[in-house]
Amino acid sequence: MEKTGKIYGINGPVIYIKGKTDFKMGEMVYVSSERLVGEVISLTSEMTTIQVYEETSGLKPGELVYGTDSAIFVTLAPGILNNIFDGIERPLSEIQKQSGAFISRGVNVNSLDINKKWNVHITVSEGDYISGGTIIAETQETRAIMHKSMVPPTVSGTVIKTAPDGEYTINDTIVTIKKDDGSTMNLSLTQKWPIRQPRPITKRFGATQPLVTGQRIMDTLFPLAKGGTAAIPGGFGTGKTMNQHQIAKWADADIIIYIGCGERGNEMTQVLDEFSELIDPKSGNPLMDRTTLIANTSNMPVAAREASIYTGITLAEYYRDMGYHVAIMADSTSRWAEALRELSGRLEEMPAEEGFPAYLASRLSAFYERAGYMENLNGTEGSISIIGAVSPQGGDFSEPVTQNTKRFVRCFWGLDKSLAYARHFPAIHWLTSYSEYVDELANWYNTNVGPDFISCRTQILAILNQESSLMEIVKLIGSDVLPDDQKLTLEIARVIRLGFLQQNAFHSEDTCVPLKKQLLMMQTILYLQEKAGKLISMGMPMSVLKKHNIFEKIISIKYDVPNNKLSMFDDYKLAIDNFYNKVMEENA
Structure with a gap:
């Protein structure tokens, strides 16, 4: 006998059934003769509350709700990809x-x-x-x-x-x-x-290898582990979506699940158009052959937006169980949190900070905890890496979604609007970003890329931090009063920013850079600093060093050295030696 109930009240996507029903918590239901999909979210002896995943306008009290005896689920079988x-x-x-x-x-x-x-x-x-x-x-x-x-x-x-x-x-x-x-x-x-129940596993592993993206600031300064979690927060126009597009195109994941959660329809159209045209660099096949898109645009019903990230993570867990490495792009978790807030308001729950429900943190943690590098039930190993975009209003990183996300992710790529407006992309700021995976991945980098990869990274970050301190002085009294060794620090930091951190997605050699080239670029910049530092210590003024073209030459390495001709770095080391000898001869 089919379980039914009669609609008593309707409040946006939330409907109420008065009296005791036989429905179960979390059960999927069909609402009215139109059979709109819904889910039971609250049960008491007096009232059953259901959220509907479709538009509810036109519904009226007295219409029937039909039970299904099963939770909201996804169908898992061939045909999910593409x-x-x-x-x-x-x-x-x-x-x-x-x-x-x-x-x-x-x-x-x-x-x-x-x-x-x-x-x-x-x-x-x-x-x-x-x-x-x-x-x-x-x-x-x-x-x-x-x-x-x-x-x-x-x-x-x-x-x-x-x-x-x-x-x-x-x-x-x-x-x-x-x-x-x-x-x-x-x-x-x-x-x-x-969708709300994680698929079982045998064992969870720690972070042992990075998710290589080909984006230098991510791979070198703030790496993400396979099975790790990262957040990309940033205000409007700072490049959250475009960064996720780049990772989806170039990351060494087997499968990409892209969740457009409350995004603009034209952005999702752009994703569709781009991905269908792109060729996967690993296999030579179309990128869509290993991609699934979940489109829940801003004009779609708000309750379905709340469900979309669970749908995406369940599909990812299914492919992880086969032994694949899956990367999820959730764009954006702020719109998902806004859907939670709207539903919570309809349910007349007590609001917490900025109107978000008190359970915002636990819902975010439950989502991010489904990431990981796992041993599956069948003995294979697979991983799910989650990269969640956060869209804080006005670029305010102190708002609840960003702050709670920071509690549950271990990699934080903070976007900066001043960098974005200066056309510096990726606009990830090196002073506000961090990665807690560096120590765990150090052994992998030093073994697979080069023994001094992590030490080079540390030196590069130190130079950027020194630049930040010096710029405070420069803003007050100008750069002319700085001693030459500090002027050199500012110049090397400029080379790092323009020649290493800034990356051109439209340049064939610069859009995706192998780790070996990233290491050689760092070594070349640090070698230039070493040689120039020796000249400064001998009393050569910075003005003499800048007359030579060497700094600009090193900046252009990212374009001038093809990714498959890394032996050309020897020529740049030679050019730095020639620069050193020439300055010495001129000032002998």
């Missing part, structure tokens, strides 16, 4: 076929194509004992990714029948097992999983 979904995993391409350019209410589409036939290779045999996470079939989902269909985490038993290799839809039975309790169960390529 797709774009809304916040509750409905494919926008299928919705467009039904309702045109705008999503109509109550639109009912399957999350994944149930008619498409996939070429399936069965990986288990009759008599095998299988349990949660065991890979039972492999399907070439896209040119870049092999999809590994697994036993649902809560299921185990002995295989009594397998289908032959061939073409199957995602709902066809491919393996039949006899469960431990004696009952039989058919397994297909599909499993469903509730």
